[in-house]
Amino acid sequence: MAELTYAPDRWASAPAEPVIELEGVTKTYRTGTVEFQALRGVDLRIGVGEYVAIMGPSGSGKSTLMNLLGCLDTLTTGTYRLAGEDVGELDEIDLAEIRNRRIGFVFQQFNLLPSLPAWRNVELPLVYGHVPAAERRRRALEALDRVGLADRARNRPGELSGGQQQRVAVARALVGEPALVLADEPTGNLDSVSTADVLSLLDDLHTAGSTIVLITHEADVARRAERVVRVMDGLIQSDEVIR
Amino acid sequence: MTWLETLRTGWHAVRSHALRSTLTVLGILIGIAAVILTVGLGLGTQQDVSKQISSLGSNLLIVRPGSSTSAEGIRGGFGSRTTLTRADADALASKTNAPDVAGVAAEKSTSTEIDAGSTNWTTTVVGTTTSWLDVRGRTVAQGRFLTAADETSRANVIVLGPETAKELFGTTFVTGQTVTISGTDFQVVGVLKPEGSSGDNDLDDTAIVPMSTAANQLVGGSDRNAVSTIYLQAASTDQLAAADAEATTLLLNLHGITDSSSADFTISSQDALVSTATSVYKTLTILLTGIAALSLLVGGIGVMNIMLVSVTERTREIGLRKALGAPPWAIRRQFLVEASVLGLTGGLLGAVVGVVAAKALPSALGSSVVVSGVAVGGSVVIAIAIGLVFGVYPATRAARLAPIDALRAE
Structure with a gap:
């Protein structure tokens, strides 16, 4: 597992030590005889400790890119190296393991299991990572503490506010110490107070050294990142460092 | 996980x-x-x-009188005629005639009323011989069973089933008491051990008297020597079929019947019933x-x-x-x-x-x-x-x- 080292001069050193390396990636969806090319040749390198926002309107290929980055889907052509590992050739079981060890997901819909208390939700990635029960519990409580919800560990998602639920989801994303935190519209379902809450949490994670890729269509949210990648019609339209 | x-x-x-x-x-x-x-x-x-079924006794063949098969193949008269006699039973008991038959017990039974003082009870009175106890697999709880002497002397002795004893006296400790059947006094010499019921047949509600006594004083009828059932006991389960064949041949000969399909008796085995x-x-x-x-x-x-x-x-x-x-x-x-x-x-x-x-x-x-x-x-x-x-x-x-x-x- 890649070490999440704190690097003040992140952007300058990023290309030398990439977490994500996409080369000539295309993705074609087939529905019967109709073909649709969602990605038409994407090159992208994201270095350790970077905080990148991927922006684009609906239908731009942004979601497809997010699915590929999250190893939730396979690419049609090109190569994808995640923390140095070529994931293009992997089968479903290996991909599951990659997701488990390398990626922490934060979804728009939170996707917490309503019947489980917060800490049980947080420990889920460790369950599939074969971590012993006692250590899982300790690390889950630690992660909840990091997102400021140590006192809500025993509450079920239904007893938490939207912002709190998303913070539980963030805790779940970082409990496995992944190389990459992938946040897909994490504030899409939140009010402005909770949005600020979650975004500042992501800022903290970034400061602490996590590599974060944030998918959003809101410019306000994207501004929190230090680099913005714009996707349009299946291609990268612009890629700029804003901070 | x-x-x-x-x-x-x-x-x-x-x-x-x-x-x-x-x-x-x-x-x-x-x-x-x-x-x-x-x-x-x-x-x-x-x-x-x-x-x-097995409470009837083990390795048992049951011979009943009066089966005839008409030209149309209808078998009739099962158990209704008096074609079996004590002579048949005696012949079956012979080791030379039927070597595979280990025991023979003929029964001459009738349903009649027994009186004990002011109490009366109607039950099946069975006239039989001493071998009955072994063949039917029964034992005596008190007193004794019939003896050969009872048979020859036509003694007025009776062995009661436990149920019958209870109905008449309210207890099974009745050895030495006297009961009356059709005006004749019988001395109770023993009581059978309870066995339970076999289908409609209550094996505990019965009274046993010597065959000779039954023939002369109780059952009478057209032929004093007629019996209602002959129980044959094979020496072992393996010999059951042989005993069946021997008994059939012997009885056909004795009755002068050449065609086995018109036999005037039926032999059924307990095993056949069980199976x-x-x-x-x-x-x-x-x-x-x-x-x-x-x-x-x-x-x-x-x-x-x-x-x-x-x-x-x-x-x-x-x-x-x-x-x-x-x-x-x-x-x-x-x-x-x-x-x-x-x-x-x-x-x-x-x-x-x-x-x-x-x-x-x-x-x-x-x-x-x-x-x-x-x-x-x-x-x-x-x-x-x-x-x-x-x-x-x-x-x-x-x-x-x-x-x-x-x-x-x-």
């Missing part, structure tokens, strides 16, 4: 939908309870019947178990149905678990375990209901139910298997869901 954790997750999922899990479990429960009950009832009835009854009950048991198995099948389809609902309902959960790193086999295992938890719960509860019903039913129905450990254990295993088998399709469907599609599901 360890097995224990998977099991806990499965149990948790089952419990979080209490009502529909209960209804699903109910389907399995009824099926399993029905299987245990029907198998138990079948075994119990079989046991009852063989016990009843007929057993096969009847076996068929019944198979039929009932088949119906119970059908209800199990329906229960299994219920499990499959509810698991499919569960998979559809939890598509997002499946997607999330996959995104967090659950491989397909882990998802499949989770749903399989959940289905077998349903099966196991239904099986265990069904076993409890089945066993309780099996304990309660005999007093209500009057027939015994044998609860075999194999049937109970087997049913529980079958219940788990049903959960597994009917869980395979839903679990496979869950495992095959693509994580992105599953996550996007509403």
Whole structure:
């Protein structure tokens, strides 16, 4: 597992030590005889400790890119190296393991299991990572503490506010110490107070050294990142460092 | 994820939908309870019947008079004519004539009233000889049985069945008492040990007198020497068929009949009765178990149905678990375990209901139910298997869901 080292001069050193390396990636969806090319040749390198926002309107290929980055889907052509590992050739079981060890997901819909208390939700990635029960519990409580919800560990998602639920989801994303935190519209379902809450949490994670890729269509949210990648019609339209 | 954790997750999922899990479990429960009950009832009835039949005595052949077969093939007059005599019984007892017949007991029976003081009781009075006790496999609880001396002297002695003794005297300690049959006094010399009933025949409600006494004083009729039944005991089960053949040949000769199809007697064996009854009950048991198995099948389809609902309902959960790193086999295992938890719960509860019903039913129905450990254990295993088998399709469907599609599901 890649070490999440704190690097003040992140952007300058990023290309030398990439977490994500996409080369000539295309993705074609087939529905019967109709073909649709969602990605038409994407090159992208994201270095350790970077905080990148991927922006684009609906239908731009942004979601497809997010699915590929999250190893939730396979690419049609090109190569994808995640923390140095070529994931293009992997089968479903290996991909599951990659997701488990390398990626922490934060979804728009939170996707917490309503019947489980917060800490049980947080420990889920460790369950599939074969971590012993006692250590899982300790690390889950630690992660909840990091997102400021140590006192809500025993509450079920239904007893938490939207912002709190998303913070539980963030805790779940970082409990496995992944190389990459992938946040897909994490504030899409939140009010402005909770949005600020979650975004500042992501800022903290970034400061602490996590590599974060944030998918959003809101410019306000994207501004929190230090680099913005714009996707349009299946291609990268612009890629700029804003901070 | 360890097995224990998977099991806990499965149990948790089952419990979080209490009502529909209960209804699903109910389907399995009824099926399993029905299987245990029907198998138990079948075994119990079989046991009852063989016990009843074997209580007649062991390795027994029963010769009854008066069977004739008409030209149309209709057999008539079974037991209604007096074609068997004491001479027949004596001939059958001969070792040279019928070497495989170990014991012979002729019965001359009639239903008549016995008086003891002011009490009277109508029962079957049987005139027979000393060998009756051995051939019928009975023992005397008190006093003695008939002796050869009683037979030759036409003694007015009587051995009572325990039921008869109780009806007449209110107790079975009646040796030395006197009873009256048709105005003749009989001295009670012994009381039989209780044996139970054989079908409609109460083996404990009877009275035994010497054959000679019965022939001369009680039964009379057209032929004093006529007997109603001759019991033959073969030396062993293997010799039963030989004894049957010897007795048939001998009786045909004695009665001057050349064509065995027009024999004026019928020999039936206890084993034939047992095997007929057993096969009847076996068929019944198979039929009932088949119906119970059908209800199990329906229960299994219920499990499959509810698991499919569960998979559809939890598509997002499946997607999330996959995104967090659950491989397909882990998802499949989770749903399989959940289905077998349903099966196991239904099986265990069904076993409890089945066993309780099996304990309660005999007093209500009057027939015994044998609860075999194999049937109970087997049913529980079958219940788990049903959960597994009917869980395979839903679990496979869950495992095959693509994580992105599953996550996007509403």
